[in-house]
Amino acid sequence: MKLSVIVPAYNERPFIEEILRRVEAVPFDKEIIVVDDGSTDGTREVLEKLEAEGGITVLYHPRNRGKGAAIRTALPHVSGELVIIQDADLEYDPDDYPDLIAPFEKGLCDVVYGTRLVRGKAQRVHLFWHYVGNRFLTLVTNLLFNATLSDMETGYKVFKTDLLKSLKLQANRFDIEPELTAKVLKRRCRVFEVPIAYYGRNYDEGKKITWRDGLVALWTLLKYRLRD
Numbered sequence: 001m002k003l004s005v006i007v008p009a010y011n012e013r014p015f016i017e018e019i020l021r022r023v024e025a026v027p028f029d030k031e032i033i034v035v036d037d038g039s040t041d042g043t044r045e046v047l048e049k050l051e052a053e054g055g056i057t058v059l060y061h062p063r064n065r066g067k068g069a070a071i072r073t074a075l076p077h078v079s080g081e082l083v084i085i086q087d088a089d090l091e092y093d094p095d096d097y098p099d100l101i102a103p104f105e106k107g108l109c110d111v112v113y114g115t116r117l118v119r120g121k122a123q124r125v126h127l128f129w130h131y132v133g134n135r136f137l138t139l140v141t142n143l144l145f146n147a148t149l150s151d152m153e154t155g156y157k158v159f160k161t162d163l164l165k166s167l168k169l170q171a172n173r174f175d176i177e178p179e180l181t182a183k184v185l186k187r188r189c190r191v192f193e194v195p196i197a198y199y200g201r202n203y204d205e206g207k208k209i210t211w212r213d214g215l216v217a218l219w220t221l222l223k224y225r226l227r228d
Contacts, residue, residue, distance in 0.1 A: 003082050003083075008067045009034055033074045034088075044060065081160065084100065084159075110163055111192070113149065114195075115196065154177075167184070
């Protein structure tokens with residue numbers, strides 16, 4: 001199966017070249033689609049150089065629109081049977097791709113989540129309030145959609161391409177994570193979880209998500225529980 005890797009990138013100049021090198025090194029038939037989301041720190045210039053060297057496709061937003069908007073921009077360009085969303089920092093390790101894709105190769109699933117909250121691989125100690133927030137939002141998700149997820153907000157989600165394109169995504173920012181989860185659970189898709197490594201950043205190192213995004217995520221879950 002061909003894997004399409006969508007990489008939303010916003011002001012990740014210190015990391016973007018390294019994460020793309022790691023993605024390219026994973027031994028799968030794949031395509032890499034990067035969306036520069038209006039970066040102003042030199043990320044765009046790095047991507048222009050890498051695209052000229054070949055091996056990646058780069059799409060550009062003239063202004064910052066958010067992770068969800070970047071994913072929606074990339075989707076029409078996807079040609080693989082599977083899609084994985086890869087953050088442009090170094091929090092998530094592409095070496096986990098084989099484990100994430102294995103349930104698809106066995107014909108077991110429609111979606112695979114890489115969970116950071118089930119031990120089994122290397123984990124940087126989490127920021128406490130982020131950990132509590134993730135647990136709370138995951139609990140709400142499970143209550144609303146009768147599921148047993150351990151990590152709703154994970155950045156590693158893999159989808160059958162036809163399914164992902166059919167979800168009619170609307171989110172522009174980090175609310176893309178609860179929108180994706182709500183829609184696949186409401187459709188009763190076969191969702192598997194796989195433990196992944198996680199090398200989380202703090203805010204001094206460039207982490208962008210805040211408590212306000214947690215409130216938006218809660219509202220998004222409630223909204224999609226009540227309507228399509």
